[in-house]
Amino acid sequence: MPEGHTLHRLARLHERRYVGAPVEVSSPQGRFAAEAARLDGHVMTAAEAYGKHLFHHYGPQGIVHIHLGLYGTFTENVLPVTEPVGQVRMRLVGGTHWTDLRGPNRCELLTPAETEAIVARLGPDPLRRDADPERAWKRISRSRTSLAALLMDQSVIAGVGNVYRAEVLYRQGIAPMLPGKALSREQWEAIWADLCELMREGVRVGRIDTVAPEHSPEVMGRAPRKDRHGGEVYVYRRTGQPCLVCGTPVAHTELAGRNLYWCPTCQPS
Template sequence: MPEGHTLHRLARLHKRRYAGAPVSVASPQGRFADEAARLDGQVLVSAEAYGKHLFHDYGPHGTVHIHLGLYGTFAETPLPETEPVGQVRLRLAGRTHWTDLRGPTRCELLDAAQTDAIKARLGPDPLRRDAKPERAWDRISRSRTSVAALLMDQAVLAGVGNVYRAEVLFRHGVAPLVPGRALDRGLWDAMWADLVTLMRHGVKIGRIDTVAPEHMPAAQGRAPREDRHGGEVYVYRRAGMPCLVCGTEVASRELVGRNLYWCPSCQPA
């Protein structure tokens, strides 16, 4: 599932390409046809992301809420348009480009109250300037749930996924199964600031890089990481491989339906 930096990149791209002018909206697949007909020819006011959610604001005509889930993808193409290929839920066309959306978990037209309700149930997003990290701390500091599970709970923290979760815990030497209430406030503040930095970098370059210069492939004389997620990471999807810092074998286990990765030496219980 795409993490928050991907949705913020999409919001910036769609705002730059389509906002402020009338757009063509269609649903070749038909599952969004009635809503598309209401929006076709209207002005896209803005696009924004909140966590893993994307919102296309059409002012008084409503807001399109998109959640990509595990299988949703956007395809961005310069004009002229061609016939849709596959199950295109939503096609958006503007002055220079067109965009096809396939396979999202959510693609729905909402009014202002419904849009606000979605945002209200999400935790603070490290990529938003209006984020209030103390909201997340309030939940974490009172919880017996493991910090690894809390970081993936979108009601606690919005936009953080499995990669950022594993990497920020490693970077701060936090054992993933420690309960949230055992964290020190100063440590949480440092983790939040690190997430802001890492995720902003992800928005800028379009991939997740979490490794310090001294641990990069060129510095350590190793081959670059090959993974469809891209980027250089410390522990994510490196189970059984040596830790880049201490050489200990990276551990893995399932937690709340997702694979968790950590270094037992750098993140002692």
Template sequence: MPEGHTLHRLARLHQRQYAGVPVEVTSPQGKFTDASAVDGQVLVKAEAYGKHLFHHYDSAGSVHVHLGLYGTFTEAKLPVLPPVGQVRMRLVGGTHWTDLRGPTRCELLTPDQVDAIKARLGPDPLRRDAKPEQAFERISSSRTSLAALLMDQSVVAGVGNVYRAELLFRHGIAPMLPGRSLDAVRWKEMWADLVTLMRHGVRVGRIDTVADEHLPHVMGRAPREDRHGGEVYVYRRTGQPCLVCGTPVAHKELAGRNLYWCPVCQPE
């Protein structure tokens, strides 16, 4: 599932390519039945909150997109080509067009419905209005593991499996540490690090978490080959040596998701 940096990257792209002018909105697949309600309307703003993307229109409401596990946008310059595959929504602007396929949600919402979605989300590290103390309030009062809390979108919005694993490693925290055992100073450090990592992800379009001294050309190792891209410490590196101490990276399932950590660098 795409993590928060991907949605913010898409929001910036759509803001740049489509905002401020009337756009053509259709549903070649036919499943986005409200496409006609926004077709020809001015796209006022595209914004992301966590893993949610919103296209706000002049007077017709907002299109809400959640990509889920399989959703993707494909972007291209005009002219428009015939649809390929199951296109849920097609957006055509002045110079570009984009197709949305396979999302979990693609729906037209009222302002109140948009506010309701945002209200149930935790602070988003990529938003200027984020309040990290709200997340800490939830974390510090919970016996649930930090690994689970960081994946809870009502605690922190936009963090997925990669950022979860890498953030805990970078701060030497055992994944199963109860939230209430984390102190405020350490959370402040983790939040600042998360903001930095995710902003980098928006800029480059991938997740990089390793320090300069652990990059492939410095360590004399092969670059990581993975469809997620980027250089990471533990994510999807089960059994491989930790880049810091050499211990095999551990793995287990937690709440149906894969969890990765170094038993030595992240002691119980």
């Protein structure tokens, strides 16, 4: 599932390409046809992301809410348009580009009140200027739940997924199973600051890189990481491989149905 930086990149891209001018909206698949007909030819007024949610605003016509889930994808193209390939839920056509959306978990037309209700269920987003990390700290500092689970809870922090969860805990030297209430305020502030920095860099470059310069492939003389998620990381999907810092084999388990990675030495219990 795409993490928050991906949705913020999409919001910025769609802001540049479609906001401020009439947009052709259609649903070749048909599952969004009635809603697309209401939007077709109207002006997209804003595109924004909150956590893993993307919102296209069309003024009085409503707001398109998109959650990609595990299988949703956008494909971005330059005009002219071509015939749809596969199950295209929503197609946008602007003055210079066109975009197809396939396989999202959610693609729906909402009112402002319905949109606000979705946002109200989410924790602060490290990529938004209006984020209030104190809201997340109040939840974490009172919880017996592990930090690994809390960081993946979108009602605690919005936009953090499996990669950022594993990597920020490694970078801060914190054991993933530490209960939230055992975390110090200083540790929390370091986690939040690190998430802000890492995720902003993710928006900028379009991939998740978490290793310090001294641990890069060039400096360490190792082969670059090969993984469909891209980016250089410390522990994510490195089960059994030596930690880049101490050499201890990276550990792995499942937590709430998701893979969890950590270094037992650099993140002692």
